[in-house]
Amino acid sequence: MTTDIKEMERRFQEKIDSGLKIEAKEWMPENYRKQLIRMISQHAHSEIVGMLPEGNWITRAPSLRRKAVLLAKVQDEAGHGLYLYSAAETLGIDRQTMINQLLEGKAKYSSIFNYPTLSWADIGAIGWLVDGAAIVNQTMLARGSYGPYSRAMVRICKEESFHNRQGYEIIYGLANGSPEQKQMAQDALNRWWWPSIQMLGPSDAQSKNSEETMRWKIKVESNDTVRQRFIDRTVPQAHAAGLSIPDPDLKFNEESGHWEIGEIEWTEFYQVIKGHGPCNHKRMQARQKAENEGKWVREAAAAYAKKQKSRQQIAA
Amino acid sequence: MSTEEALFQYLIRLGDNALILGQRLGEWCGHAHQLESDIALTNVALDQIGQARNLLTEAGRIEGKGRTEDDLAFFRSEMEFRNNLLVEQDNGDFAQTIARQYLFDVFQFHLLTELSRSSNEFLEAFAKKSLKEVSYHRKLSSDWMLRLGDGTEESHNRLQQAIDILWPYTAELFEMTEADKVLMELDMVPDLKLIEQKWQAEVPSHLEESRIRIPDTKGYMARGSRDGHHTEYLGYILAEMQALPRSMPEAKW
Ligand SMILES: [Fe+2]
Ligand SMILES: [Fe+2]
Ligand SMILES: [Fe+2]
Numbered sequence: 118m119t120t121d122i123k124e125m126e127r128r129f130q131e132k133i134d135s136g137l138k139i140e141a142k143e144w145m146p147e148n149y150r151k152q153l154i155r156m157i158s159q160h161a162h163s164e165i166v167g168m169l170p171e172g173n174w175i176t177r178a179p180s181l182r183r184k185a186v187l188l189a190k191v192q193d194e195a196g197h198g199l200y201l202y203s204a205a206e207t208l209g210i211d212r213q214t215m216i217n218q219l220l221e222g223k224a225k226y227s228s229i230f231n232y233p234t235l236s237w238a239d240i241g242a243i244g245w246l247v248d249g250a251a252i253v254n255q256t257m258l259a260r261g262s263y264g265p266y267s268r269a270m271v272r273i274c275k276e277e278s279f280h281n282r283q284g285y286e287i288i289y290g291l292a293n294g295s296p297e298q299k300q301m302a303q304d305a306l307n308r309w310w311w312p313s314i315q316m317l318g319p320s321d322a323q324s325k326n327s328e329e330t331m332r333w334k335i336k337v338e339s340n341d342t343v344r345q346r347f348i349d350r351t352v353p354q355a356h357a358a359g360l361s362i363p364d365p366d367l368k369f370n371e372e373s374g375h376w377e378i379g380e381i382e383w384t385e386f387y388q389v390i391k392g393h394g395p396c397n398h399k400r401m402q403a404r405q406k407a408e409n410e411g412k413w414v415r416e417a418a419a420a421y422a423k424k425q426k427s428r429q430q431i432a433a
Numbered sequence: 434m435s436t437e438e439a440l441f442q443y444l445i446r447l448g449d450n451a452l453i454l455g456q457r458l459g460e461w462c463g464h465a466h467q468l469e470s471d472i473a474l475t476n477v478a479l480d481q482i483g484q485a486r487n488l489l490t491e492a493g494r495i496e497g498k499g500r501t502e503d504d505l506a507f508f509r510s511e512m513e514f515r516n517n518l519l520v521e522q523d524n525g526d527f528a529q530t531i532a533r534q535y536l537f538d539v540f541q542f543h544l545l546t547e548l549s550r551s552s553n554e555f556l557e558a559f560a561k562k563s564l565k566e567v568s569y570h571r572k573l574s575s576d577w578m579l580r581l582g583d584g585t586e587e588s589h590n591r592l593q594q595a596i597d598i599l600w601p602y603t604a605e606l607f608e609m610t611e612a613d614k615v616l617m618e619l620d621m622v623p624d625l626k627l628i629e630q631k632w633q634a635e636v637p638s639h640l641e642e643s644r645i646r647i648p649d650t651k652g653y654m655a656r657g658s659r660d661g662h663h664t665e666y667l668g669y670i671l672a673e674m675q676a677l678p679r680s681m682p683e684a685k686w
Contacts (some may be wrong), residue, residue, distance in 0.1 A: 168463035168471075175459040179677040179686040180490075180503045182454075184459070185482045192475040197467045235678055237686075259652050262489050403464065411466020413591070414527050417584025424583065 119201045133334050138264035141207035149333050154208050154264050155224075156335065158215040161201035161267040163227035164194045166193040166400050168217075170234040171243060178239055186283055187240060200273065203263045214276040220405055229388065230396030238305035240297075244284015246306075246351065252277045253347040254317055262334035285354060299359075306355065308361045313385040315352075315377065322429045323383075345375060352376045358429050435652035440516070440553070442497050443622060445505070446612075448488030452506055453667070454537065455481030460524055467616055470527075473573055475532070480566040483662060484559075491555050493658045507678040512661035513669050519602040525595060528588065532595035535574035536636065540606045542571045544629040547623035556621060582643030589644060591673035596640065597648040604654035607632075650670050 125144050132139065137147055168191050177192065178184035202212045220225035222278035227245055254272055259270035318324065318340035330336045355362050366379030378426065388394065458478035465471040483572070489502040519537055545567055548560035581588040584602045607629040616622040637647060657663065 132642060165463075165468070172463035175462050176456060176673050177488045177677055179684075181486050181506055183686055184455075185479060185486070188462065188475055188482065192479065195463075195471045195475070199472070202468075223531055256605055272595075290685065295681065297681060322535060380499050398593045407464050407466060410526065413585065414466040414470075414581075417588030418580050420588075421580040421584040 126232070127401070128157050130332070133262045133332075138267060139262050140264045146333075150208050152330065152333075152335055153266065154205055154210050157205040157208075157266055158200055158218070159225050159227075161198050161205060161215065162219045162224055163230065164198035164201060166200075166226045166230045166404065167247075168194050169400055169403050170232070170396070171240060173239050174237060174308065178190050178240075181289070183240075188246070192279050193280065195278070197299055204269045207265045216408065217220060217379050219315060220401070220408060222392070222401075225390065226314055226391045228394065229312050231389050231397045232308065235308075236301050236305060238288065238301040239309065241284050241287030241291060242309040244280045244282075244303035245288050246284075246309050247316065248280040248284060249351060250313045250316050250320070250347050251349070252281055254343055257336065257338045257343055259385070260337045261333075285358075288360070289358045292360050299430070302358070303360055306360050310363050311382065311385075312389075313353065314344060314348070314381060315383070319383070319386075320381070327399055342398045346376055348376050377380050434615050436612050436615060436619065437495055437497070439612040440621070441492050442610070442612040443616055444488050444495065446515040447494055448485050449506070449514050450520050450537075451481045451488060451681045452485035452540075453514070453516040453670060454520040454534075455485060456535075456670055457520065457524055458530075459532065459536075466527060474530070477570050477573070480563075480570065484563050484566075487559055489560075498521055503678065506623060508682075511671055511676060513665060514661065514663065515673070516663075516667075517606050518604070518655055518658050519599065519606065520663050521601060521664060521670060522602060523666055525598070526591055528591035529595040529598065530579060531574055531577040531600050534570065535578050535639075536599060536603055537606075538567060538627065539632055541567050543628045543635075544623070544625075547628065551599050551622065552620040553616075553622075578639060578643045580647070582640075582645045585636060589675040590644070591643055596645050600648050601650050601653055601655045605656040605658060607661055610655060610659050636644035 126146055129139070129145060131148075133326050139149075149337070171191050171194075173185065175184065200213060204216060206212065215224065219226065234243070255270045255274050257276065259267050259274060261267050261270070288302050291298040293299070321327070321339045321341045324340055327336070327339065331339075341364055352362055352367070364379045366377075368377055369375075370377050389397070392398075453654070455478045457535075458474050458481065461471070461474045461479070463471065464559060465474055472641065484501050484507070490504045492504055493500040503515065517537075519533060521534055522529075542564070545560040545564045548556050549564055551557045578592070581592040607625040609625050613622060613625065616626060678684070
């Protein structure tokens with residue numbers, strides 16, 4: 118028995134090492150399945166909770182074109198959530214269970230969505246920085262070993278790139294608009310910069326169980342590597358827009374060709390993750406409200422479907 | 434009244450309906466009972482905002498004073514808006530949103546069907562394009578009418594209450610003004626009496642199939658939007674929607 122499992126694990130690892138994808142029906146170690154469910158559902162929850170801070174500004178977008186673009190973006194995020202829940206379902210968990218885990222506080226979502234959107238520029242900052250960080254991370258995840266997740270990442274990344282460009286376009290326009298607008302853009306960057314840096318996860322020194330995650334190619338690069346890539350592509354964009362990064366220690370290393378940032382304030386990150394950010398309570402309350410107030414609608418749909426079915430049976 | 438003036442007023446009426454309904458639906462985004470409905474409601478909102486943009490842009494062009502879609506959306510006051518009272522009513526619960534949508538969708542569907550034969554080039558093209566979208570909206574909302582009306586006791590009661598609240602706002606959809614008469618002469622727009630007949634041929638029977646009865650309003654039906662007299666809701670909608678551009682009138686976004 119034990120040798121069997123060992124042999125299966127060996128073959129599983131061999132397959133991963135040779136760069137092949139693992140598919141839903143194949144054998145996989147229990148911990149591989151668990152880790153993936155945790156990661157994919159966390160990602161799905163992030164898409165859904167992420168709709169809230171941006172949804173805030175749909176009714177207040179300053180032009181009809183911006184309103185339409187924002188509506189389409191938030192709709193895309195709902196689509197990503199749907200797509201990711203389906204990817205997780207291939208591993209043998211259903212959507213409602215995952216949603217319950219979120220509502221019971223047992224599942225996490227990206228800590229960044231616990232920050233408030235205080236001005237219109239925040240909508241630009243989210244698209245530019247948050248979707249930007251997501252793309253860098255997801256491009257890495259697309260190279261991961263689990264087929265359904267990897268394919269979801271490829272598809273989702275295309276849309277995130279679109280969001281990223283639209284976000285930057287908003288910020289760039291504001292930064293080059295009236296003095297008031299420029300201030301709005303700089304203020305948004307000041308508030309969203311560090312949370313976006315933190316969004317890519319704890320530093321490698323503090324990150325738990327990453328050996329197994331890397332060996333199984335659930336992740337193929339470390340948090341710090343991905344974070345550096347995000348920094349390197351974002352800093353020049355800020356400068357091109359005429360904005361400054363809120364980090365007095367930021368410097369360009371000529372030798373390595375990388376931008377080096379100052380110390381990351383991890384205390385705040387862990388605080389927010391543990392539920393003590395500016396909007397944790399508000400976000401969960403909104404999800405809980407949608408769930409509670411949606412209960413009668415879901416029941417009605419189910420009851421109607423059942424009636425229809427029995428009517429058809431009688432007719433047949 | 435000149436043709437241009439009549440056309441401007443008509444386009445504003447259609448454009449404001451699309452804009453305000455889209456604005457209302459946008460409030461739902463992220464808060465619906467399940468992801469599929471979030472996506473569907475946002476879809477309808479997006480279509481309406483898209484239609485509003487086309488219509489208001491054309492209205493500005495016809496007016497010839499250089500006003501853009503955004504000038505018309507963000508820099509007109511409450512009494513200058515010509516949307517029907519129905520679309521500005523609040524979202525309420527999901528039943529009320531669906532009921533409002535359904536009552537409007539059937540109206541919009543038949544109106545656009547007729548407008549797709551308009552002698553006015555813009556209206557003809559606009560109606561043909563939008564009819565595809567609105568056919569989908571009408572399917573979505575009429576399906577939900579059945580599910581909610583004939584679902585559980587709770588959903589039935591909620592939908593009945595929604596129809597009771599919204600029914601008085603249905604009559605003024607068909608009210609005609611001087612602008613209608615001018616444009617009807619030129620075969621640009623249909624007689625709204627015809628749209629009313631089609632609406633009446635469809636809505637009551639679908640309500641019946643949904644187990645919903647039409648309320649007795651004792652003869653009261655609301656009116657006023659044709660003269661810019663709205664319900665209390667519109668002021669709040671505009672306050673929220675227009676605040677930012679009005680706070681920086683010179684700014685580009
Ligand atoms: Fe997304
Ligand atoms: Fe994402
Ligand atoms: Fe996105």
